[in-house]
Amino acid sequence: MLRSWKLKEVVLMSVFSVVFAVVYLLFVHVGNIWSGFIGPIAYEWIFGIWFIVSIICMYIIRKPGAAVYSETITAAIEVMIGNAVGPRLILSGLIQGLGAEAAFAATGYKRFNWWVLVLSGVGAAVFSFAYGFFVSGYSALAPSYLALMFGLRVMSGAVIAGFGGKWVSDGLLATGALRGYAISLDKRKPSVD
Amino acid sequence: MVLNEQLHEMNPAIKFLVVVVSMLTLAWFFNPWTPAIFFVGIVLIQLVCSRINWKLWLLMMIPFVITAFGYLWTTILFAAEAGGTVIWSWKHIEVTDEQFARALSLSFRVIAFSSISLLFAFTTRPVNFVMSLMQQFRLSPKLAYGIMVGYQFLPVVKEEFVQIRHAHRLRGVGDEKWWWQRLFGMRRMLIPLLAAAVRKAERAAFAMEARAFTGEPRTEFFKPVTVRFNDWVLTALFLTLLISSSILGVLLT
């Protein structure tokens, strides 16, 4: 799968991961301590932030694997720069990435409009929830509370990762920085839709 | 052979596998003893087989303890039906001993996961981890060195983040009061950072290709990451701890 990838695309994912890792570290750090007191639900509404990198990378690079790779690399880099949650992040990154990838794979990597991106955010949310259900033992929680968590996470995936990812990428595209990547080349071709 | 070097010298890819297997196993247990015994065991192994800064370790554990506490009370308050005898009630809320045991188990699980994650983080050099994934688990060099180069950019990106914040301060943005303002403000931060990242990524990729990097699997390594006999001994040690804490946990409940 990686054979068709240019090295600059792989490195792009990796440097984007670093950017997001830094932003997470320096920007959203307040959320962390808070969550302790409020419990697992505190994370839910911003959960989409953790999926955004896979959607942005896929939207820009448009090659099979972009979502899985980028999310996993982001997790790996977070581990390397000393995120104490450590190796389990890599596993959850991989699973979230698979969820995000699923939506693009289902459309044959041909459509990159807003609803596919939103679907991808939802996919990541569903996959990560299933994984959390197992690893964090959500089964001990009341179904109504679980439903609330699930609903919040899906919303967050759709809004923050889906719409947010598109919003950030389109902003980046407008700067002209993405010359030489699929997103700019596709723009030159007549649209498929 | 020095005992307190062992964990630091353990093959990182195998260590990673041990961590993953331990976590996936612990996830099946809902009794408080299993994760608790596992946690104690991990701390003991680390005491003997590593030389880490325990002060820092304690500091890093604090947020996890808080998270564990969060798990404890939410799982008590919003527990699923689990049967058992009521041990505590307040207005409409009734907590049974079963529910309490589960809640305790989940919060111990957070602590146990954190301890093994910290063990990995404290005893593994990031570069060796990636190199080991490439050499032992056949991770594609394109990805492995792609990750390495991104990691090298960390200080540059941090510096740029500070520069942009400084410049934004001059324009009177970036110190918004409300979280939603900050969330929207993130795009203003992100776009210059990402635009610069695109340029850097391309330059770095070119620099690597100009040094004949093709992404093909390589045959020669200057410093091969090896798998030694001790790695298997340590793996056996971890697995023994995992199995015995599982069995003991079930027996004690």
Next chain:
Amino acid sequence: MIKLQEKPIPINTSMVMELSNVTFRFPEDDEPILQDVSFTIHQGERVVITGPSGSGKSTLLYLMNRLYPESCDGILSGSITLFGKNQADYLPGEVNARIATVFQDPDSQFCMPTVEEEMAFTLENLNVPRAEMEKRIVEALDTTRLTHLRHTLIQTLSGGMKQRVATACAILMEPEVLLLDEPLSHLDPLTAQEYVGWLDELQKKYGWTVVAVEHRLDAWKDFFNRRLKVISGGFVEQSDSVVAAPILFNKRNTSMVEETVFEALDVSVELKGKTLLHNASIKLRHGEIAVLAGPNGSGKSTLFKAICGILPLSQGRIISRQTLPGYVPQSPEHLFVTQRVEDEVLFSKRAEPRIVGDLMKRLRLDDIHDAHPFAISHGQKRRTAIAAMLVEKRSVLLLDEPTSGQDEAALNELHQLIRTRAEEGLAVLVITHDMEFAASIADTVFLLKEGLLTGEFNAADVWKDEKLLREHSLLPPIGGGLRGT
């Protein structure tokens, strides 16, 4: 077509590269960036490729080491022959050991933490047997005199040292051709001069063919023996001169008026327990142009950020008119927070809409008022940033390294821009390493070293004091810098 210049070609004259009728276009563009380019390069030659920014000179270099057309899907016609074989017939990576490249940005050409690991990465790419690696690393470090850096973290090195390490990694591959992509543009003048001397020595020893892309030749002195020029339309022509022609800036009469508009008294800055700036005092007058210079890391940007209010002062005070000085960072886009040039200028809460129209016209932004501030040229970005600062009626403007990486046309434009602002009554303080530029424009020079202000000097006097300049990693301007005084 090719005639030999000045120095005869040493050793022998076997051909290493031949481009014939090369035309190249990026897939996004309609027009080719290079057109009908033909030249040959022989072994042992030292060739420099010059041309204005964006003219395609780097593209040309990347065609010579086979990075292009592949990694950008570019459209190539004509033929490129490397060592007697068509470039398309090489396998990926095959030719890169024979044609090694050093790039411009010292911060983005390494992928491993230490010098040794970076060198090992290079040798692993070539599948060098492990037994041989150690020997080659020791040798390369020895010839480049970098042995003491073997286990050093690359990130902790200075820009100049990083460029040497990048060169050492290139040498490690035992190449026949060394390509250099503006290797000096991030270095201060003295460091750049030292690098050129070091490279000169190595080239004489190994007899490589050197092909460099460079927009300014000052620091290279007479290093090159042939020069190719990329001109407009993407054509390439042979140039007669291989040394730097001094840039002729317009003569300037000072617009300074004896009336203090800004004063910083005894300013110190401390960050995380480290004092970055010790008791600096600066006074600026109406219409004055001052230059602030000193080695990289001496605290120049810290001083700027302190006096425009970004960094808190740990000591001292600032006396300014209505508003603090305006600051334009080295990357002007760091200031941008909107999607349109005009919105950018109007963004400030303290903007005075009355003066916006006039200001945009004076800074020649009226034509691009609707453009995206990130998508315009570097010069336009800077003018937008200046407009965004001046709209708040500031009386002082601080420019951080506006000359870095700029070609002749851009420098002339900058010269004009600063001069005009000063004539309008603004006091302008500029950080620059470019002493030719400084000599042509400054009334006053401030020198800074290790967080200490060495002093304030009259511009006309400071250029004669070579020792003082050297202590600050600076070189006296070519031609004495007396133009314009």
